[in-house]
Every structure is written in structure tokens, then in C-alpha cells.
Amino acid sequence: MCVCVCVCVCVCVYIFYKLNRVNNKIKYIKYTEDKTGMTIALPCQVPSNNNPIVAVEWSRRDLEPEYVLFYRDNKLVPDYQHPSFKNRVDLKDRQMKDVSLILKDVTTDDAGAYECHVVQRESLGWEIASPKSRHISTIYLSVVPGRQPF
Numbered sequence: 001m002c003v004c005v006c007v008c009v010c011v012c013v014y015i016f017y018k019l020n021r022v023n024n025k026i027k028y029i030k031y032t033e034d035k036t037g038m039t040i041a042l043p044c045q046v047p048s049n050n051n052p053i054v055a056v057e058w059s060r061r062d063l064e065p066e067y068v069l070f071y072r073d074n075k076l077v078p079d080y081q082h083p084s085f086k087n088r089v090d091l092k093d094r095q096m097k098d099v100s101l102i103l104k105d106v107t108t109d110d111a112g113a114y115e116c117h118v119v120q121r122e123s124l125g126w127e128i129a130s131p132k133s134r135h136i137s138t139i140y141l142s143v144v145p146g147r148q149p150f
Helices: 002-024
Strands: 026-033 040-042 053-060 069-072 089-093 098-103 112-120 132-145
Touching: 053 098, 069 089, 098 112
Parallel strands: 026 132
Antiparallel strands: 040 098, 053 069, 053 112, 089 098, 112 132
16 A cells, blocks of 8 residues: 555656656747737747757748758758748857747747757767757747737
């Protein structure tokens, strides 16, 4: 009986921990489109470590196989970028590991679930491991039309 209760408590704590870690990666942002040409930032902060960023991908599942933004070799890569995001997106501060998506000229068409994935090169002592992709966050962006002037 005591062992059963202990196992049950351990499982519950583990599930709570896992759900809490997943929920920390999910954010909801509501944006009211009052003015045209507004710029917003969708947050994505790389965990603080000394591992260099190899690549960053922002995507929306409803746009696959095209992506919102792809960054590699210290530059933005426009190949396979969805046409609606060309010249409208950038990363906030790559050097400080803040790879939040800067989205310009926001419209209702920009609503959706955005995912931020980061690839970092990890070092293992004197060895350098192969790059590993990490899902950092999912942002649900809701864009509501603002009030129209009379």
C-alpha cells in the first residue's frame, strides 16, 4: 500500500513537472490591428549557455513546407520563405541569444501558431558534438481588426 502511494505521488510530480515545462514554452499573444504598419515581436529566448547558435527557424504549420524565417551562417536565408513574410521579418538580437521574431506590417493574415526552433553546436570537453535542434517556444498570435474611424 505504502509503495503504491509513493509511486503514484512520484508519477504525479513527474507529470506536473513535464506539463509545466511544456506550458512554459507556449505563449498567447493578442494583437489589435488599430493602425497599419505596426511592428510586433514574438518572443524566443535561447537558454543561456556558451554554445553558438548554428541556425534559427521560425515556422507556421499551416504554411509548410515554406517557413516564416530561416537564419544560418550569420545571415537570413530567403530560400523557401513564404512570400507573405519576405522583407517583413527579422531577428531581434542574435548576439544576445534573443531570437524573437520581429514582424512588420502586421495584418489579420498573420494570425496563427508560430514555432521557434534553434540549433546550437554543443561542446563536450575537447570534442564538438553535432548540432542539435531544440524547440524553444510556440506562440499563438491572434490579430483582431481594430475599430474603423468614422
